[in-house]
Amino acid sequence: MRVPVPDTILPADRLGRVHFVGIGGAGLSGIARIMLARGLAVSGSDGTDSPTLEALRGLGAEVHLGHAAEHVHDVDTLVVSTAVREDNPEYVEAVRQGLRVLPRSAALAAVMAGRRVVAVAGTHGKTTTTSLLTVALQAAGADPTYAVGGDLAQTGTNAQEGGGDLFVAEADESDGAFLVYRPYAAVVTNVEADHLDNWGTEEAYRAAFAEFADRIDPGGLLVCVVDDDGARDLAAYARGRGLTVVGVGESADADVRATDLVFEGSTSRFTVHDGDVELGTLTLQIPGRHYVLDALAALTVGLRLGHDFDGLRRGLEGFTGTRRRMERKGEAAGVRVYDSYAHHPVEIAGDLQAARSVAGEGRVVVAYQPHLVSRTRIFGVAMGEALGAADEVVVLDVYLAREDADPEVTGALVAGAVPLPAERVAFVPDFDAVPAELVRRARPGDLVLTLGAGTVTQLGPRVLDLLATHDPAGGGDA
Structure with a gap:
């Protein structure tokens, strides 16, 4: 459901009692945490209990399991995400009462009020870059x-109230949320067609990033990863509008460059040049070229905000990851298991490159769950082609999220496009059958990677449990 953004967004301290429908979600829970830290009255509801809900209760939120009209009887403001349906009883009751109803983007803008905002946008890499920037700034003081x-x-945790004037936020383009913010500075990691169920065309999607750049403070800053053609085009557009732009990447004409990249196991090492000045070498505890570019963008923002290289480097080198971004889940029977959020062909390719580095002499065995019917319809073949970089591939059925099923668009579309011998690819629509299929294919020394933005993240622990009671030495095909 799309809720309109009000013409005037009140600061959070003027919203009264705030109720979040779906408070356990990644976006809403973070906003709720910040409001609670500021002493605001917060309540919320969600369908199932979770550690996130328990943590919010501990911070003082009144949290309900299930959705009911009576949950909003003493509420002033209702916050909903696009996943909430129009027949949700709390939303229906809020409308009946004439309460203030905000989309997630407006609620985030409300807690941003009065802060110097650094917004991180891009088709891929937003979460990791926002996380890297946060820990770099913390380490720099x-x-x-x-x-x-x-x-x-x-x-x-995914959010925290700080004592400084900076507010670092992931700026989501999927539903146009990033067009609600007025950042002082921004990062754009890349611009590649996605979320066309919302934007309609690639041209409209790219135009939204130009509009985002126009919303940056005229005295502020835009950092673009110019190795990406879309971000490079955006940088040129923003410079033409008079905005200060810093291009980063491996490209020879980047203002801040990464050179001498070396990938060893789960680490990435590179040298940083700011113009003609060599600043030093950075060693990340996360693998993959795309993470090097994310870190370079985060470093550049910190430098341009006036922080010293050594402090920022200390934070970046100490960064051990973000949940669901090449996250190590464990090891059993000589098989390592990782989980990642990749759900777009470019993200799949990047994470498989990283997995290959970590796997070393072992093979990469992937379970991939396509996300959204609309995305799979458009990018399903490209997803399958990207999965060809693995050694063994298990494709699940499409995770529907906010869309209805389409019998013509299933995981079979993706599996059929994987350029590997047929015996190395399987379409397994039965979710509960996937762990055993992965264990059957895995050998000691291999790396099993679960990929996707849906429930596939639940498979890692189940695979580890099976591995612990199963000898995979004879598994897999020669």
């Missing part, structure tokens, strides 16, 4: 408020 789409390993 800043104390930013942050709201990220995943839990930081260092803090175990």
Whole structure:
């Protein structure tokens, strides 16, 4: 459901008692955390209990399991996400009462009020770059408020109220949320067609990023990863509008460059040049070229905000990841298991490159769950082609999220496009059958990677449990 953004967004301290429908979600839970830290009255509801809900209760939120009209009888403001349906009883009751109803983007803008906002946008890499920037700034002596789409390993949470004037936020383009913010500075990691169920065309999607750039403070800053053609085009557009732009990447004409990249196991090492000045070498505890570019963008923002290289480097080198971004789940029977959020062909390719580095002499065995019927219809063949970089591939059926099923668009579309021998690819629509299929294919020394934005993340622990009671030495095909 799309809720209109009000013409005037009140600061959070003027919203009264705030109720979140779906408070356990990655976006809403972070906003709720920040409001609770500021002493605001917060309640919410969700369909199932979770550690996130338990943590919010501990912070003072009144949290209900299930949705009911009586949950909003003493509420002033209702916050909903696009996943909420129009017949949700709490939304229906809020409308009946004439309560203030805000989409997630407006609620985030409300807690941003009065802060110097750094917004991180892009088709891929938003969560990791926002996380890297947050820990880099913290290590350099800043104390930013942050709201990220995943839990930081260092803090175990996706949002936190800071004592400084900076607010670091992931700026989501999927539903146009990033067009609600007025950042002082922004990062754009890349611009590639996605979320066409909302934007309609690639041209409209790219135009939205131009509009986002127009919303940056005229005295502020835009950092673009110019190795990406879409971000490079955006940088040129923003420069033409008079905005200060810093291009980063491996490209020879980037203002801040990464050179001498070396990938060893789960680490990535590179040298940083700011113009003609060599600043030093950085070693990340996360693998993959795309993470190097994310870190370079985060570093550049910190430098341009006036922080020193050594402090920022200390934070980046200490970064151990974000939940669901090449997250190590464990090891059993000599098989390592990782989980990642990749659900777009470019993200799949990047994470498989990283997995290959971590796997070393072992093979990469992937379970991939396509996300959304609309995305699979458009990108399903490209998803399958990207999965060809693995050694063994198991494709699940499409995770529907906010859409209805389409019998013509299933995981079979993706599996059929994987350029591997047929015996190395399987379409397994029965979710509960996937762990055993992965264990059957895995050998000691292999890396099993679960990929996708849906319930596939639940498979890692089940695979590890099976591995612990199963000898995979004879598994897999020669």
